[in-house]
Amino acid sequence: MIAPWEIDWRKRWQGHAPILLQPGSVTEVQTIVAAANRERVPLVPQGGNTSMVGGATPLPDGSAVILSLRRLNQVRSLDAEAGLAIAEAGVILADFHAAAAKAERRFPLTLGARGSATIGGLVSTNAGGTQVLRWGTMRGLVAGVEAVLADGSLFEGLSALKKDNRGYDINQLLVGAEGTLGIVTAATLRLAPAIAARAVAWVGVETPDAALRLLRRFEAAGDAVESFELLPAESLAAVLTHVSGTRAPLPSGHPWHVLVEAVTSDPDASNPTAFVERVLAAALSDGIATDATIAASEAQAEAFWRIRDSISDAERATGPAAQHDISVPIEAMPRFLIDAAKACDARFPGTRASGFGHLGDGNVHFHVRAPAGANRVTWLAEEAPSVTRFVDDLVVAAGGSISAEHGIGQMKLAELERLSSPSRMATLRAIKQAMDPEGILNPGKLLALAPQAMGE
Amino acid sequence: MIAPWEIDWRKRWQGHAPILLQPGSVTEVQTIVAAANRERVPLVPQGGNTSMVGGATPLPDGSAVILSLRRLNQVRSLDAEAGLAIAEAGVILADFHAAAAKAERRFPLTLGARGSATIGGLVSTNAGGTQVLRWGTMRGLVAGVEAVLADGSLFEGLSALKKDNRGYDINQLLVGAEGTLGIVTAATLRLAPAIAARAVAWVGVETPDAALRLLRRFEAAGDAVESFELLPAESLAAVLTHVSGTRAPLPSGHPWHVLVEAVTSDPDASNPTAFVERVLAAALSDGIATDATIAASEAQAEAFWRIRDSISDAERATGPAAQHDISVPIEAMPRFLIDAAKACDARFPGTRASGFGHLGDGNVHFHVRAPAGANRVTWLAEEAPSVTRFVDDLVVAAGGSISAEHGIGQMKLAELERLSSPSRMATLRAIKQAMDPEGILNPGKLLALAPQAMGE
Structure with a gap:
């Protein structure tokens, strides 16, 4: 009966819990937590159960009770x-x-x-x-x-x-x-x-570095830009191949693409289209951008965004991949994208690495596709972990983070331990110990309470 | 020889330290801290020694060493x-x-x-x-x-x-x-x-509530406003009386005044003056503002700012005051300014309370002036502390903070203890204990390691 909440939504972490509690008030949450603390019963807080890293799933040993917060919905x-x-x-x-x-x-x-x-x-x-x-x-x-x-x-x-x-x-x-x-x-x-008007543009560029220079141009001209997404040619190709009803926004191919959205909340202010046009015109004439088009309608704007939002689905259709949600300092991202992909391709022959996503945040989803014909289950279980350690090492060498937006959960706990300084891990543990001395709050997520052997 | 660093810049906290250490590198800081931790010698970190709350001054007992960071200046x-x-x-x-x-x-x-x-x-x-x-x-x-x-x-x-x-x-x-x-x-x-252009305006309004409505008008129209300062008539009067070369920006008197600055960083964008004019014109026609003027030159803009920046000096010239750096939720500030001033005036006959400052941040400097003729030293020592407790109680009742921007230091340690929930104080102490188990880092500042008797 509570089975759907014992496993994460992507069905990667199967846990077990004896019971699921659904308090209907904050006072009830307090009563539950106080009792759990007294009796040393671990609690796994859960909302929509959409964690990407197994953060809301109980451990398989059945020691923890699921504490669902969904009834607190006001x-x-x-x-x-x-x-x-x-x-x-x-x-x-x-x-x-x-x-x-x-x-x-x-x-x-x-x-x-x-x-x-x-x-x-x-x-x-x-x-x-x-x-x-x-x-x-x-x-x-x-x-x-x-x-x-x-x-x-x-x-x-x-x-x-x-x-x-x-x-x-x-x-x-x-x-x-x-x-x-x-x-x-x-x-x-x-x-x-609320948004009064938006302008959505699709831009072809030669390199990630050109994309970053384009972002800086937009930033220097104002703060209307809300999204700045980078896509390599192969991500676009995968979408065009696997997602019906999509078509290329620009007539000819480019090695890299940028999706940029600028908005205004002031109905009296000038339309953001003029702003985007002005910056893009200068970028085209200076050779930073190769080609560009601004969506002429909301329908076209939605079509541009659909390409971006379909990349994960399209890549899944292409074959298995080791996926990494990583960040590096924004200035370092163009070089990282080129160098890390090259290094991966060389180290794991037959694989194909590429990154796409939030260039403006220094955060990309860096995916390494399995060699053609690889068995999905076998490759993900036996090959992907060493690919991940290799990518994570490159991220750390670039001063980045192995978890940009998904968190640590169960998935990245060992990698966090392996790649953090002893001083950092000791501080995290000291804070955890200070605020949860009995270790009842989501144990086994984010960090192991005792240093793991591999970290020694 | 180290006397200037044993006392705070306003000369309110006289401390004593056996020695002042001035490391020239991060490694030297590490060596000092490690040794201090080993030998349990407290350290008082110090930069410019400009704390408003005695945060960088050693305690009088001479137990702590001053650790000056000033040589780390690259x-x-x-x-x-x-x-x-x-x-x-x-x-x-x-x-x-x-x-x-x-x-x-x-x-x-x-x-x-x-x-x-x-x-x-x-x-x-x-x-x-x-x-x-x-x-x-x-x-x-x-x-x-x-x-x-x-x-x-x-x-x-x-x-x-x-x-x-x-x-x-x-x-x-x-x-x-x-x-x-x-x-x-x-x-x-x-x-x-960098700023390409700015517009600085002085506005007369009837009430703090009207000032807040004016702020919301500016916010709804864009995000060019960088400063929005509120002044009561008496603050302006004090400046005009005590600071030479100042004059009233508007021809007739108003109970409250607003100083607003809007800037743009885009040399090609429209001048912020047009934006400020547009919002002010609507506010004047809707009765939110009573009168307004936009500085016609940089010199005039500087003159407006000089009034704002001279309030503290002018008030000091007026007489002694109990000063409070406090914040409440922004929406609650207009009512707080009126009600708290009334309550103070009633509770401490002869005093005069008023607040001025960063309305847009929900942060004002709330000053209660001593009755006319009061002896400065006696009043500050004997009367001001109960005024402060009274004001702090009002702030807490309004859901606010007794330290908006100055911190706790030595000055507000007892009030923090008195006015915080036991749960909050226990959490602060647990974190301190976790990260500084020997209690060597600036002890006696921000919190007392053991709960104080008064807090029990």
């Missing part, structure tokens, strides 16, 4: 003037988008799982998405947090103060803690003005 | 394209402004002490200032932190990653920790585009 308040809303942990992202739109505002963070992902999970994983360039990740959109701490006491941080220097920022400590330091029950979230 | 790198610079802890803010300007960028945080305050202190106190409205406090401008932890190990967080979900955000934990969790040795800081 938008407690929404102040359009102030641009703030308080949403409970179980509010689904799409529902929150709708609530903001009803008040003629928007919540400017979105991602594929918006129909299932909940506010509590988004806060606890510091979720990202395609609008991070201008609005930041959840960390930047969270103005306050309410959470039940390990002893069952309530941390009340919902007051949305722009300035507050009363000691360590516990709100920010809870953001991205993956439920290991407290159970987020509600958050105060910032709303952005 | 800007290690500055990348104008990326808008990022790495500055060491001892770099003086004004020098950092100059370095950014040389690269045609700016570091958009400034405050009165910019000629002395250092980057390490600004990071460790999460400093604010007059440009927080658009750019945020230091917390929002810090992209990475390098710090020596209590055991002498180095936390290396300078990589400026826009997305990084590898566990708890230790960078953000160190921002605003007042040197009690680690010694910040360098930070990666975000730079903003």
Whole structure:
């Protein structure tokens, strides 16, 4: 009966739990956590169960109880003037988008799982998405947090103060803690003005470096750009081959492509199309861009975005791949994309590596496709892990992060241990131990409480 | 010989230290901290010694050694394209402004002490200032932190990653920790585009509520506004009386005044003056504003700002006052300003309360002037503390913070304890204990390691 919540949505981590608790109030959450702490019963907090890294799935040993926050699903308040809303942990992202739109505002963070992902999970994983360039990740959109701490006491941080220097920022400590330091029950979230007009352009460029120079041109000219996505030719080709109804936005082929969106919230301001045209005209004449087109209609704009959003599906249809959600300093990304792909292709003959995604955030999804004809199950189980360690080593050498937006969960726990300094791991463990001394909050996620043998 | 560093710049906290250490490298800081931890010798980190709350001053018992970071004064790198610079802890803010300007960028945080305050202190106190409205406090401008932890190990967080979900955000934990969790040795800081043009306006309004409605009008129309400062008539009168060469920007008196600045970084974009004119014209015709003028020259803009920046000096000339750096949710500020002033005047006959400052941040400096003829020393010592407790109670009742931008230091330690939930204090203490088990990092600042009797 609770089977759907014992396994993650991609069916990669099969866990087991004796029971699933669904409290209907914050007080009930407090009662459960206090009892769990007293009896040393581990809890696995769960929202929409859409983690990419097994963060909301219980371990297979059946030691932990699932604590579902989905019944806490009220938008407690929404102040359009102030641009703030308080949403409970179980509010689904799409529902929150709708609530903001009803008040003629928007919540400017979105991602594929918006129909299932909940506010509590988004806060606890510091979720990202395609609008991070201008609005930041959840960390930047969270103005306050309410959470039940390990002893069952309530941390009340919902007051949305722009300035507050009363000691360590516990709100920010809870953001991205993956439920290991407290159970987020509600958050105060910032709303952005609704969009009055947008301009969506598709640009052909020769290199990732040219794409970055184009981004800097846009940034120097203003802050209207909300998305700046980079795609290699092969990602576009995969989409055109495998996704029906798609066609190339530009007449001839280019090695790299950029999808850029600029918006304005001011109905009286000049249309963002003029702004995008101006920057692109200069970039074309300076040789930074090779060709470009601006969507002439909302339908065309949607068609451009559909190409971007279909890459993962198209690549899945192409064959198995080791996927990596990584970031490096933005300035280092153009070189990383070229060098890391070359290094992977050389080290694992027959594979084909490429990255696509949020260039403006220094965050790409770096995928290494299996050699043609490889058996999916065998290759993913036997070959992919060494590919991942190889890619992660390259990321660390470039000063980057092996988890840009998906978190650590169960999936990256060993790699985090392997690649972090002992000082960093000791600090993470000390904080965990300080805030959850009995180790009842989502144990076995984000970090192992004792250093693992491989880390020694 | 070290006397100037044993007392704070306002000469409110006289401390004593046996010695002042001035390491010249991060490695030397590590050696000092490791030894101090081993021998349990407390360290007081110090930058420009400009704390408003005694945060950088040693305690009078002479138990602690001053660790000055001033010799770590290099800007290690500055990348104008990326808008990022790495500055060491001892770099003086004004020098950092100059370095950014040389690269045609700016570091958009400034405050009165910019000629002395250092980057390490600004990071460790999460400093604010007059440009927080658009750019945020230091917390929002810090992209990475390098710090020596209590055991002498180095936390290396300078990589400026826009997305990084590898566990708890230790960078953000160190921002605003007042040197009690680690010694910040360098930070990666975000730079903003240089200003191409600005418009500075002075507006007369009837109430703080009208001022807030004016702010919302500006926000709805775009994001060009960088400063939005509120002044009561009496603050303006004090300046006109006590500061030579100042004159009223508007012909007739108004109960409240707003100083607003809008900027653009795009030399091709329309001048911000047109934007400010458009919003002000609508506000005047809708009765939100009573009168308004836009500075016709840079000299006039500077004259407007001089009034704002002279308030503290003018009020000091008027007589002694209990001063409070407080914040409440922005929407609650108009009512708070009116109600709190009334309540103070009623509770402490003869005093006169008023607030001025960063309305757009929900942060005002709320000053309660002593009755006419009161003896400065006696009143500040005997009457001001109960005024402060009264004001702090009102702030807490309004869901606000008793320290908006100055921090806790020594000054507000007892009030923090008195007004925080036991759960919050326990969490702060647990984190401190986890990261500084020997209690050597700036002890007696921000929090007392053991709960104080009054807090029981």
